Amino acid sequence: MNSEIQAYNDRQAPVDKEICDLLARTIDSGLTGEESKIWHAHPVWFIDGNPIVGYSKQKAGWRLMFWSGASFDEEKLNVKGKKFKDASIFYTTVEQINIKDIKRWLKKSKEIQWDYKNIVKRKGKLERLI
Numbered sequence: 001m002n003s004e005i006q007a008y009n010d011r012q013a014p015v016d017k018e019i020c021d022l023l024a025r026t027i028d029s030g031l032t033g034e035e036s037k038i039w040h041a042h043p044v045w046f047i048d049g050n051p052i053v054g055y056s057k058q059k060a061g062w063r064l065m066f067w068s069g070a071s072f073d074e075e076k077l078n079v080k081g082k083k084f085k086d087a088s089i090f091y092t093t094v095e096q097i098n099i100k101d102i103k104r105w106l107k108k109s110k111e112i113q114w115d116y117k118n119i120v121k122r123k124g125k126l127e128r129l130i
Contacts, residue, residue, distance in 0.1 A: 004037055004038045005024055005036060012057075019091055019097070022099075023055050023064060026102045026106075027053055031109075035049075041056075042054050042055065042056040043056075047109075047113065048117075049117045051067045052066065053109060054067075061090040062091045063079070063089075063090055064091065066087055066088070066108075067085065067109075067114065068114045069087030071114070072108045072112060074087070076101060113129040114129065115128070115129045
């Protein structure tokens with residue numbers, strides 16, 4: 001696991017750290033060799049500089065967000081972004097996390113990508129990469 005992400009997880013309360021560690025390990029195993037770092041204060045994974053998945057603490061719990069998730073056609077990724085193509089799921093306990101679901105979503109994240117890397121260059125317009 002990326003040392004910055006491990007340090008981020010280590011700063012969380014014990015219950016939250018358990019959730020973060022499981023999410024990070026699962027994402028690392030599904031996006032082997034891809035870049036990961038703390039980006040805008042949260043753990044995020046990238047493929048060729050394009051943000052793919054990340055997690056953050058919110059009022060509703062831990063939000064696992066896929067930047068292109070609205071295009072995955074996945075019922076459980078039901079918190080859709082209003083402006084972009086992101087979709088999320090929230091977790092409040094580690095028991096709620098379904099590893100098989102996350103692995104499937106990670107596979108889709110390699111197959112379905114919107115170009116967030118160049119969104120500023122395109123003045124907020126998203127284009128599908130894959």
